[in-house]
Amino acid sequence: MRPYITLVRRELSGFYVSLTGYLIIGAIQFLLGLCFVIILQALDGKPFDMPVTEAFFNNGLFWLILLLAPPVITMRSFAHEKFSGTYETLMTTPVSDGQVVMAKFTGALIFFLSAWLPLIAYPFILREYSVDLTDLDLGALGGTMIGLLLYGGLYLSIGCFASAMTRSQIIAAMNTFVLGLGFFLASFLHHIIPVKPGWQSVVFHHISQIEHMRDFSRGMLDIRQIIFYLSLTVLFLFLTHKAVESRRWK
Amino acid sequence: MGEESAQNEIPMIEVKGLTKRFKKRTAVEDLNFTVGRGKVVGFLGPNGAGKTSTMRMLSCYMPATSGTARVGGYNVYTNPDEVRRKIGYMPENNPLHVDMRVREYLKFRARLKGMRVQDSRRRVDYVTDVCGLGDVQRKLIGHLSKGYRQRVGLADALVHEPELMILDEPTIGLDPHQIRTVRKLIKELGKTYTVLVSSHILSEIEMTCDEVIIIHQGRIIEAESVEGLHAKMSSERQVIAEIAAPREELMDYLEHTGEIEHFDVQPADGEFLNCALTPRAGFDLRPQVFQIAREKGWQLRELTRTRHSLEDIFMRVTRRDEEDGF
Numbered sequence: 136m137r138p139y140i141t142l143v144r145r146e147l148s149g150f151y152v153s154l155t156g157y158l159i160i161g162a163i164q165f166l167l168g169l170c171f172v173i174i175l176q177a178l179d180g181k182p183f184d185m186p187v188t189e190a191f192f193n194n195g196l197f198w199l200i201l202l203l204a205p206p207v208i209t210m211r212s213f214a215h216e217k218f219s220g221t222y223e224t225l226m227t228t229p230v231s232d233g234q235v236v237m238a239k240f241t242g243a244l245i246f247f248l249s250a251w252l253p254l255i256a257y258p259f260i261l262r263e264y265s266v267d268l269t270d271l272d273l274g275a276l277g278g279t280m281i282g283l284l285l286y287g288g289l290y291l292s293i294g295c296f297a298s299a300m301t302r303s304q305i306i307a308a309m310n311t312f313v314l315g316l317g318f319f320l321a322s323f324l325h326h327i328i329p330v331k332p333g334w335q336s337v338v339f340h341h342i343s344q345i346e347h348m349r350d351f352s353r354g355m356l357d358i359r360q361i362i363f364y365l366s367l368t369v370l371f372l373f374l375t376h377k378a379v380e381s382r383r384w385k
Numbered sequence: 386m387g388e389e390s391a392q393n394e395i396p397m398i399e400v401k402g403l404t405k406r407f408k409k410r411t412a413v414e415d416l417n418f419t420v421g422r423g424k425v426v427g428f429l430g431p432n433g434a435g436k437t438s439t440m441r442m443l444s445c446y447m448p449a450t451s452g453t454a455r456v457g458g459y460n461v462y463t464n465p466d467e468v469r470r471k472i473g474y475m476p477e478n479n480p481l482h483v484d485m486r487v488r489e490y491l492k493f494r495a496r497l498k499g500m501r502v503q504d505s506r507r508r509v510d511y512v513t514d515v516c517g518l519g520d521v522q523r524k525l526i527g528h529l530s531k532g533y534r535q536r537v538g539l540a541d542a543l544v545h546e547p548e549l550m551i552l553d554e555p556t557i558g559l560d561p562h563q564i565r566t567v568r569k570l571i572k573e574l575g576k577t578y579t580v581l582v583s584s585h586i587l588s589e590i591e592m593t594c595d596e597v598i599i600i601h602q603g604r605i606i607e608a609e610s611v612e613g614l615h616a617k618m619s620s621e622r623q624v625i626a627e628i629a630a631p632r633e634e635l636m637d638y639l640e641h642t643g644e645i646e647h648f649d650v651q652p653a654d655g656e657f658l659n660c661a662l663t664p665r666a667g668f669d670l671r672p673q674v675f676q677i678a679r680e681k682g683w684q685l686r687e688l689t690r691t692r693h694s695l696e697d698i699f700m701r702v703t704r705r706d707e708e709d710g711f
Contacts, residue, residue, distance in 0.1 A: 141496040153484060220480030224541070227444040227476075228497050229469040383448050 138230045139238050146242025149211070156246065159207055163200055163250045170196045171257050178265075188258065188272075188279040189352040192345075201286060202319060206311035208247055209294025210304040212239040213379070217302040232379045240295050240372060247287045254279070274354030282351025285364035286344070290315050292371035299378035319344055395458040397422045397549050397579040398443065402452035405438050412438035413603040415452070420596075422548075425575035427590030427611075428583035430600035436583040437477055439600070440553050443581070444474040457548055470499065473542030473578075477553040479535055483527030487518055487537055490526060491544055498545035505544075512540040516570065532563030539570060543578075550574060552582045556589060568593050591615075623663050623691045624670040629656040629684040638677060644668045657686065 150156035174190045191197050216222040225235065258276060290311075297310035325339035340346065347360045398420035405412040413435035420426050428436050442449050443456060445465040453460060459467040482490055488509060495505035513522055516536040521529060526537060535555060542550050555571065556564045571593050574580055584590050590597050591611055599607040607614070628635065632650070635658060639648045647663040664670045671688055678685040 137499060138497050141493060145493055149484070219483075220476060220478060221482055222480075223441075223446055223476045224474070224480055224494075225497075227446050227469060227472070227474045228494070229466040229499055230497060231466075382446070 138228070139234045142230070142235065142238030143241050143245075146212070146239060147245060150208075150242070150246040155211075159204065159246075160250045163204055164253060166196050166200045167251075167254060167257075170194045188275045189349060191254070191257075191279075192348045192352045198319065201290065202312065202315050204247060204250065205243075205287070205290035205294045205315060206297075206308040208243050209239075209291055209298050209311060210308040211298070212243060212295055213298040213375075214301050214304045214307040218304070226382075233376055236295065236299075236372060236376045236379055240292060240375075243291045243294065244284075244287055247291060248280075248284060251280075251283050251287075254283075272354060275352060276354075278351045278354040278356060281356065282348055285351075285361065285368075286348070288368040289318075289364050289371070292368045292375065293318075296371045296375045296378060299375045322346070396420060397424075397457060398581065399455040400439075400443075400452070401454075403439065403442065403449050403454055404451045405435070405442060405447075406450045411603055413600075416600075416605055418598055418605060418608055420579060420581060422579055424596055425571070425580045425582065425594045427594035427597040428581060428600065429585070429587065429590050429597050430583075431585055434600045435603040436600060437553055440474070440476075440551050440581070440583060443468075444472050444551055445469055446474075470545070471548045473545065473547035473550045475538045475542040475550075475552045475555060477557070479538035479555075481526050481534060481537060481541075484525070486523055486525055487529070488513070488522040490537065491540055494541045495544045500545055508544050508546065512543045515543070515573075516540040517566075530563075532559055532566060535559060535563065535567055536570070539567070539574075543574070547578065549579045549581065552580065554583055554585075556584070556586075564589075623661055624674065625687060625689050625691060626660045626662065626674050626685065627653055627657050627687040628660065628674075628678055629686075630658065630678075630681065632658065634681070635660070635683075642673070644670060644673065657684075 150159075170191055173194060173196070177190075213222070216225060226232075255276065258272075293314050294307070294311040297314065298304075298307040300310070301307050321339075322343040322345045325336060325343055328335065328339065341359070341363070347357075347363075350357055350360065396419045398418070400416050400418050403416040404414050416435075416439060428439070430436050438447075441447050443454055443461060445461050445468050448462055453462070455461070456468045457471045459471070461468050482493075485493065491509045491512065492505055495508055496502075500508065513519055516539055518533070518536055518540060521533055526534065529537065539552070539555070542552065552571065556567050559567060568589065571580060571582060575593070575595075582590075582593065594611055596608070596610050597614055598605055599609075636650065639645055639650070639660070639662070644665050645662050646665045649661045651659045651661075653659040662670050662674070669690070671690065674688060675685065677683075
């Protein structure tokens with residue numbers, strides 16, 4: 136346990152002590168701010184009929200953040216250590232492969248979530264300055280953060296996997312982005328393929344991340360969706376573990 | 386007491402039939418050697434001989450294809466965590482986190498190797514002192530010179546009180562002054578720890594080690610104490626002498642001296658002649674040459690025995706292998 140905590144702290148200090156970390160946070164804040172401005176313009180003088188959090192998710196920029204941030208956050212995790220050689224010093228300490236994988240993943244997840252924290256402020260700002268939006272839906276806000284946690288978990292585990300497969304940060308980031316984009320685009324399958332009764336439409340509906348996020352942002356937590364994200368996250372972490380282990384049998 | 390002596394009887398490293406094959410090539414084949422406690426052992430071989438592969442297997446970074454290796458009695462494959470705790474390993478090129486400060490890095494490594502906060506603080510103070518890092522402990526590793534980085538690597542290998550230090554090419558890429566410092570440090574460490582140090586420079590191993598294992602193309606070709614190797618090699622060492630003498634007289638002397646098996650005389654500048662003399666096995670020709678020069682009143686301006694380079698040793702040992710084969 137002690138090495139695990141030490142490694143998580145090292146990961147976090149890698150993000151928060153370096154300029155890269157703040158660049159990522161800055162970029163996320165910039166895009167979030169743009170989101171907010173677009174919502175404000177859309178709402179200007181019109182009645183408002185959905186939770187503010189949901190309005191965020193209907194915005195393309197929001198998804199852009201979700202797709203771009205994980206590759207940038209995780210590309211360093213394994214690839215950089217392999218490239219600089221510190222991977223060898225790390226793997227010759229009495230630390231198990233599993234601990235290393237979990238520590239890298241935890242560090243990335245904590246950083247990712249911390250970059251989203253300012254999102255919480257936006258509904259409060261809206262309530263402060265709007266005329267009729269007096270009640271704040273805390274459930275929706277909570278659901279959103281849980282949704283982000285699950286999303287972050289999945290995309291970051293994909294990122295860890297891609298990073299463990301290569302020595303090049305660029306390749307790691309590209310692979311993460313492409314895999315993530317693939318998952319995201321699968322959301323549109325049930326729009327593209329005409330809905331007809333049958334198992335396909337049920338499956339397509341269940342893997343649609345846009346649908347999932349809509350539910351989360353309304354404050355609805357569906358156990359099936361939670362299992363969907365958790366199981367995929369575990370799968371990719373398992374694959375990462377295998378990739379780390381592969382130096383033994385390659 | 387009894388337990389302790391039993392502990393001391395277990396060799397620090399015990400390697401039996403160790404083989405590592407990669408997809409297309411064999412890195413090492415059937416290595417067998419033992420390293421006793423408290424020894425400084427040099428692992429000598431040209432680049433690509435299999436030194437790094439062996440060290441990586443010993444430090445549990447990668448498993449062997451076949452054969453076993455034990456460190457302090459623990460099998461590297463079945464008990465990797467125990468072995469890792471016993472080993473302080475510094476890989477080739479000494480990779481470090483350049484974005485960390487020296488002290489921060491050493492503390493991080495100590496904690497990673499399972500030390501408690503208080504212990505790690507005490508140990509970091511100690512290794513900082515031993516490796517002479519006191520002045521730079523607050524500096525970023527990325528801003529340090531290569532010599533200092535090497536010391537940070539050594540401090541890292543040392544921080545968790547290992548019993549065995551494995552150092553892969555610790556002096557590579559350093560300037561002569563830094564090489565000297567690092568060698569001195571290794572020699573110093575050898576008084577307390579068992580050290581396995583790899584190098585492709587013969588003189589380096591001669592200066593720092595008690596024993597030497599020579600590895601070539603993945604096989605051990607010689608495992609010997611440094612003195613033993615010296616004795617073996619010095620018997621055939623050539624003597625170079627530069628003498629100002631009448632040519633005929635000198636040739637006559639050389640031809641009629643029984644201890645000289647072969648000689649080659651070339652004119653040097655001025656009156657001097659450069660003689661390369663190969664002695665019969667076991668003879669040191671230098672006193673004799675000096676004696677004759679003094680008797681005849683010849684001027685003598687150089688009298689040296691050639692040193693064997695690593696290449697010579699390889700040439701000789703591999704040649705002997707071939708001869709054995711026939």
